Amino acid sequence: MLLDNAHLGQVHAPVATPTYDRSKLTAGIIHFGVGGFHRGHQAMYLDTLMNEGKATDWAICGMGVMESDTHMRDVLTASDGLYTLVAKNPDGTRDVRVIGSIIDYVYAPDDPTAAIERLADPAIRIVSLTITEGAYNFHHVTGEFDLDNAAVRADLADPTHPSTVFGLVCAGLRLRRERGITPFTVMSCDNIQGNGHVAEAMFTAYGRALDPEFGAWMKAHVPFPNSMVDRITPSTTDADRADVAATYGIEDGWPVVCEDFCQWVLEDSFADGRPPYEEAGVQVVKDVAPYELMKLRLLNASHQGLCYFGHLAGYRAVHDVARNPLFAQFLLKYMDEEATPTLAALPGVDLDAYKHQLIDRFSNEYVADTVARLCNESSDRIPKWLMPVVRDNLASGGSIELSAAIVASWARYAEGTDEQGQPIEICDRLADSLRAVAARNTVEIDAFIAQRELFGNVVDDERFRGAYERALRSLHEKGALATLADLVA
Numbered sequence: 001m002l003l004d005n006a007h008l009g010q011v012h013a014p015v016a017t018p019t020y021d022r023s024k025l026t027a028g029i030i031h032f033g034v035g036g037f038h039r040g041h042q043a044m045y046l047d048t049l050m051n052e053g054k055a056t057d058w059a060i061c062g063m064g065v066m067e068s069d070t071h072m073r074d075v076l077t078a079s080d081g082l083y084t085l086v087a088k089n090p091d092g093t094r095d096v097r098v099i100g101s102i103i104d105y106v107y108a109p110d111d112p113t114a115a116i117e118r119l120a121d122p123a124i125r126i127v128s129l130t131i132t133e134g135a136y137n138f139h140h141v142t143g144e145f146d147l148d149n150a151a152v153r154a155d156l157a158d159p160t161h162p163s164t165v166f167g168l169v170c171a172g173l174r175l176r177r178e179r180g181i182t183p184f185t186v187m188s189c190d191n192i193q194g195n196g197h198v199a200e201a202m203f204t205a206y207g208r209a210l211d212p213e214f215g216a217w218m219k220a221h222v223p224f225p226n227s228m229v230d231r232i233t234p235s236t237t238d239a240d241r242a243d244v245a246a247t248y249g250i251e252d253g254w255p256v257v258c259e260d261f262c263q264w265v266l267e268d269s270f271a272d273g274r275p276p277y278e279e280a281g282v283q284v285v286k287d288v289a290p291y292e293l294m295k296l297r298l299l300n301a302s303h304q305g306l307c308y309f310g311h312l313a314g315y316r317a318v319h320d321v322a323r324n325p326l327f328a329q330f331l332l333k334y335m336d337e338e339a340t341p342t343l344a345a346l347p348g349v350d351l352d353a354y355k356h357q358l359i360d361r362f363s364n365e366y367v368a369d370t371v372a373r374l375c376n377e378s379s380d381r382i383p384k385w386l387m388p389v390v391r392d393n394l395a396s397g398g399s400i401e402l403s404a405a406i407v408a409s410w411a412r413y414a415e416g417t418d419e420q421g422q423p424i425e426i427c428d429r430l431a432d433s434l435r436a437v438a439a440r441n442t443v444e445i446d447a448f449i450a451q452r453e454l455f456g457n458v459v460d461d462e463r464f465r466g467a468y469e470r471a472l473r474s475l476h477e478k479g480a481l482a483t484l485a486d487l488v489a
Contacts, residue, residue, distance in 0.1 A: 003098065003252045005080040011098055015084070015248050018100035020050045022080075025059040025103050028123060028275075030184075032165050033130040034062035034072050039099065040085060040233045040258040042128060042189055046101040048280040055275040057123070062105040063115060065165055073107045075253040081105070084244050084255040088366035095260065096248065108168055112161045119172025120181065125272040127169055128187040129199065133380070135165065136192070136202045140380075140429075141453070145205035156209055166206040173207075173222065174214060182272045185223045189264075193292060193384060196226035196267060225267035226288040228295055232367050233258040259367045261357070265291040283348070290344040294351070297339040299358055300385040302331045305402075306362065307374035308409035312418050313480040318369040322362035326481065329488045331359065334402040342392040376427040378410055379434065383454050394461055404467035405487055407455070411448035412475040414438035419479050442476065445469050 001007050011017050029046075031038060042060075049055040064073055076083070081102040087095040108115035119127065137146050146152065155167030162168050173183055186203060188195035203224070208215030236254055244255045265283040268274075278284045283291070309330075310321035321327050335355045343351075362369075390403045415438045416424050428434060440447040449468055450459045458464045474483040 001249050001251060003079050003082050003084065003250050005082070008082065008098065008100075011248075011250065014094075014096060015250070016097035018047065018051065018098065020053065020056065020100070022100050022103065024056060025050070025101075026057045026123060027061040027104055028055075028058035029060045029126045029128055030063050030106075030119060030124050031060050031128045031130070032063050032065065033132070033135075033190075034064070034069075034076070034102070034105070035130060036233045036236055036256050036258075037229075037231065038128075038130045038189070039083060039102070040087075040256045041229055041231050041262060041264065042130075043099055043101045044085060044262070045264065045277060045280045045282060046275060047097075047099045049275055049277075050101055052279070054279065058126075058275040059103045060101055061118065061124075062102060063118070063168070064105070064107045065109065065163060065168065067109075070107060072254065073105050076102060076105045078253060084248070084250055084252045086240070086244065086255060086257045087260045088257065088364065089260045090360055090364045090366070092366060094366075098250075099256075109163065112163070112168070115168055116160075116162075116171045116175060119168060119184070120175040120179065122176075122181050124184055125182075126185045126187050126270070126274065127172075128189055129165070130189050131165060133190060133192050136190075136198055137164075137166070138198070138202060145202050145209075147205075147209055152206065156206075159210060166203060169203060170207050170210060170214075170218075173218065174210075177214075177217065183218075183222045184272065185225065185270045185274070187225055187227065187266075189227055189229050191229060193296060194226060194289075196224040196269075196288075200224035221271070223269045223271050225269040226292070227267065228263070228265040228288050228292040230263040230295055230299065231258055231261060232361065232369060234368060257367075259361060259364055261361050263295075290346050291349070293343055294346055294349065294354070296385050297342060297389050298335050298355060300381065301339060301389060301403075301406075302335060302358060302362075303374045304378070304382060304386055304410070305331050305334055305406045307371050308378075308406070308413040309480045309484060311371050311375055311413060311424065312409065312475070314418060314420055316371050317365070318371055318374065319363050319365040319367070321371060322359055326484050326488065328359050330402070330484050331362075332356070333488055334406070337399050338393060338401075338403050339389050341396070341398050342389050372425075372427075375413065377429065378414075379428050379430045379454060382407065382410060387455060387458070390458060390464065391456070394458070394464060400464055401467045402487060404464055405471035405483065407449060408468050408471035408475060409480065411438055411441055411472055412480075414448070415441060441472060445472060448472075 085099050151164050155162040188199040204218045207218045240257050244252050267288045268284045306321045315321045393400045414434045449455050
């Protein structure tokens, strides 16, 4: 059975379907980056509200800018925006529903003028983003907006026919300003620390390059709320499509598979209203930063704590690592003794329960997360997720033994072979240089942490250096599991 409006009534239990009349929905949000995460997260929250008779004027119009977005356009057009969401619980049960909150999709390169007009539509009050960190176009060293990007230069030269998200969003805002229409809110939902601040810096930098006065107007009138988002959503596979067809009788070109856990903490800063997100379980707060640090330093840093040790020891599935009591003990000890002391107060959060829930989430075999995925792009992740914990604890006199061991496990991983002698494919923008430095680990033990662009000055700190050296020697002499046993003893 094809999944579309005509066949929606033929979908039966256990698959839940929209209880609202989709023909009465109107778009209030344009979203760039319609992928698995957005459809398993923000679109799901809206669908929840719509099933309660709320937010019917906040439906989503997807907007694509890249050639790869044509596939999503074609799939969603064929299904009238409908798709199957399969949430896999740790006990093997599933919660399956059809999501109906996406009602349109615009592929901007087909007609940039029409895309700009859609952005200028007064009904559109939020433009949201899940475009991935790399698409924000900031320089990895300076953090500044990269005006030398060829696509950005082309948009600045011909702003009426933009091809980038920056050109489109700013063209839409300029048209709204000219017509006296309230600006929309730009809501980043990407997994970036201070995602609203990053979005504001990048979009206003483009706006200033276009017209300094317009850039100043953006800074004064366009809100960029921060948010913290969390849900493990692996890429959809052909096996997932076949499973949805065989189990539920639904032919869905792009279903979404995810874990059962979902969290969204959102700063309440909007120019022209918003859906009542809090009524669907979103934590709408004044300050996202404490919650963001909780996720980055507990969940994200713990991912790094398990992936290198796990890969070296021969594990390839995240749930197999997390189910080893030694790894669970190590991660909980890191979270309790090193990460938690660096966190601010978190109203409404039971931190102990949250930490144990993380171990349960990592142990969910049905999500089928891979160790290799967690090991990717370490040169971006370790400096942002783990090293701030190290710096805070070095400053306060707190423990750094376990954090140093995680860094050592990355250094050992970067050598390019695991403990069984199997080659490791290092997926990182700095892969070649990391491998070259790691090759000196046994003859120049501090070479890896002497990369100041990644680790700052920790190589100069005797306490950190000693903990790192002990862990790296142990990894070479005893291996990952024995090193972990010593660390948790």
